[in-house]
Amino acid sequence: MKRRRRKKHLLNLMFSFWVTLTGVLLLGMSAFFIYHAVMGDSRGPDNAQEEPALENLASQEDGTGEAPEEAVPPGGDAKPEGAEQEVQGIGETEQEEEPKGKYADILADAAYMQENRIYAKETAEEGKVTLAFAGDILFDPGYSIMAKILQRANGIHDSISEDLMSEMQNADIFMVNNEFPYSDRGTPTPEKQFTFRAKPEYAELLHEMGADIVSLANNHAYDYGEEAFLDTMDILENTGIPFVGAGHNLEEASAPVYFIAADIKIAVVSATQIERLDNPDTKGATETTPGVFRCWNPDNLLESVRVAKENSDFVIVYIHWGTESTDVLDWAQLDQAPKIAEAGADLIIGDHSHCLQPVQYVKGVPVVYSLGNFLFNSRQLDTCLVKAVVSENGLESLQFLPAIQKNCSTAMLYGEEKERVLAYMRSISPNVVFDQEGYISQH
Numbered sequence: 001m002k003r004r005r006r007k008k009h010l011l012n013l014m015f016s017f018w019v020t021l022t023g024v025l026l027l028g029m030s031a032f033f034i035y036h037a038v039m040g041d042s043r044g045p046d047n048a049q050e051e052p053a054l055e056n057l058a059s060q061e062d063g064t065g066e067a068p069e070e071a072v073p074p075g076g077d078a079k080p081e082g083a084e085q086e087v088q089g090i091g092e093t094e095q096e097e098e099p100k101g102k103y104a105d106i107l108a109d110a111a112y113m114q115e116n117r118i119y120a121k122e123t124a125e126e127g128k129v130t131l132a133f134a135g136d137i138l139f140d141p142g143y144s145i146m147a148k149i150l151q152r153a154n155g156i157h158d159s160i161s162e163d164l165m166s167e168m169q170n171a172d173i174f175m176v177n178n179e180f181p182y183s184d185r186g187t188p189t190p191e192k193q194f195t196f197r198a199k200p201e202y203a204e205l206l207h208e209m210g211a212d213i214v215s216l217a218n219n220h221a222y223d224y225g226e227e228a229f230l231d232t233m234d235i236l237e238n239t240g241i242p243f244v245g246a247g248h249n250l251e252e253a254s255a256p257v258y259f260i261a262a263d264i265k266i267a268v269v270s271a272t273q274i275e276r277l278d279n280p281d282t283k284g285a286t287e288t289t290p291g292v293f294r295c296w297n298p299d300n301l302l303e304s305v306r307v308a309k310e311n312s313d314f315v316i317v318y319i320h321w322g323t324e325s326t327d328v329l330d331w332a333q334l335d336q337a338p339k340i341a342e343a344g345a346d347l348i349i350g351d352h353s354h355c356l357q358p359v360q361y362v363k364g365v366p367v368v369y370s371l372g373n374f375l376f377n378s379r380q381l382d383t384c385l386v387k388a389v390v391s392e393n394g395l396e397s398l399q400f401l402p403a404i405q406k407n408c409s410t411a412m413l414y415g416e417e418k419e420r421v422l423a424y425m426r427s428i429s430p431n432v433v434f435d436q437e438g439y440i441s442q443h
Contacts, residue, residue, distance in 0.1 A: 101263035117256070117257045119212075121172055128391050131174070131175070132167060132173070132387050133349045134375075134383075135177055135374040136218075137176055137376060139199075141198070144408055145408050148409075149408075156205050156375075161411035164385065165209070167401065168211075169210030171210065171387065173213065174209070178206075178218075178221070179196065182198050182202065182228075183224060184200065184231075185224070185231060186226075186227045188223060189225070195224065196220050200231070203241065207240070213243065214236065215245045215270040216232065216233075216243050217270040217272040217292050217319075218272055218274070219280075221246060222282040223282075230290060233248070233290075244268050245271055245320075247285050250285040253284075254293050254303075254304045256269045256307065256312070265311070265312040266314045267311065267314070269308050270319065270320075272294060272352075273296050273336070295336070298340070301319075301336075306343050308344065313392070318349045319336075321333050321352055322353040322357060324352070324353050326355070327357050327370075338362050341362050341363040341364070341365040346365060348368070349371065351371050355370065355372050355373075356424070357369035357428070358430075359440060361431070366398055366442075372384065378408050382402065382421050383405050385412075398439070399437065400438040430443075
């Protein structure tokens with residue numbers, strides 16, 4: 001009985017096992033067919049085409065296939081969808097605003113500005129342009145002023161007082177007389193008593209001073225001949241310093257330089273009367289040869305001033321004239337000043353005499369006949385920085401800041417020394433008022 005029960009139990013177990021195994025196999029096969037049926041439908045024709053691309057990508061990693069159409073940048077991640085549109089959107093918001101105001105079309109045309117020597121400047125005060133003017137500078141290492149600059153720990157910053165340097169650097173436009181060439185070439189003009197030349201790299205000092213434009217219309221720009229003169233223009237251009245009063249021909253030399261600032265267009269014209277000879281050592285530019293813009297005969301200068309007036313709101317004439325080492329005005333200054341004013345100048349600034357000269361109003365136009373030396377030699381001399389503020393209404397203010405050149409340095413004056421220089425300027429400038437802060441007005 002027991003044996004029969006045991007046999008029956010064993011048969012039941014075997015039957016259960018085979019039923020269970022058969023069920024598992026049937027479920028597995030059903031799942032397999034369902035999976036392939038689903039995956040086959042979802043792939044479709046487009047997904048089937050991706051296989052070769054994946055194979056190419058794998059072979060590209062082996063160095064055997066072509067690069068994919070869009071590669072991930074080195075060290076970067078693949079762009080998510082829409083990333084390109086997002087970058088473009090950022091770029092659009094970061095683009096500079098289009099120029100506004102009456103000169104917007106000019107400011108938007110970089111090629112036209114370059115061709116016509118027009119420079120855009122930002123201003124510290126809205127609607128006003130502050131200009132500063134200084135006289136003669138010299139960077140020839142063979143002379144004491146540059147030798148001292150090279151010896152001093154902070155270079156030119158130890159040769160110009162901090163307060164005076166701040167006035168120069170903070171002006172919207174600062175102009176100075178560059179009375180020498182920059183070059184390693186050329187030979188000194190024979191029989192000329194003083195000939196100057198600075199190393200090309202010294203032009204960077206102009207940036208340290210805050211200079212925005214220099215005049216080359218003087219009697220030393222050609223001291224080392226045509227080669228050095230041409231180098232000077234190239235070096236200044238490469239240094240990013242606009243120059244006026246010199247050129248490769250008369251058209252260039254006589255052309256104004258323009259600044260657009262605070263929606264005001266300011267023209268600067270520069271010329272030299274010196275030397276007063278028919279065949280001077282400092283060559284004047286001609287229609288075909290390089291040189292400075294000469295105005296011993298003022299006809300070309302007057303025409304340039306008229307052109308500048310037609311094309312700007314305010315005209316400055318920076319002129320090299322007068323007799324050295326005297327505050328007495330000579331006949332040529334007195335002859336040309338009213339003609340320049342009549343031609344359209346709004347402000348006339350002079351240099352060359354190496355000393356201060358009077359200030360006058362000629363036909364309503366202020367004329368600062370000479371700024372004197374600024375940073376030129378070792379002599380002790382009174383000098384100045386002249387500041388002009390210009391608005392859309394014209395000249396708002398004109399200020400004379402007394403300074404002194406001493407021990408191969410130039411410094412602002414205060415107190416009794418400041419008043420001494422202002423009193424001197426009052427004494428040689430009849431019908432002109434200098435107040436205690438040096439502001440100038442017509443009596």
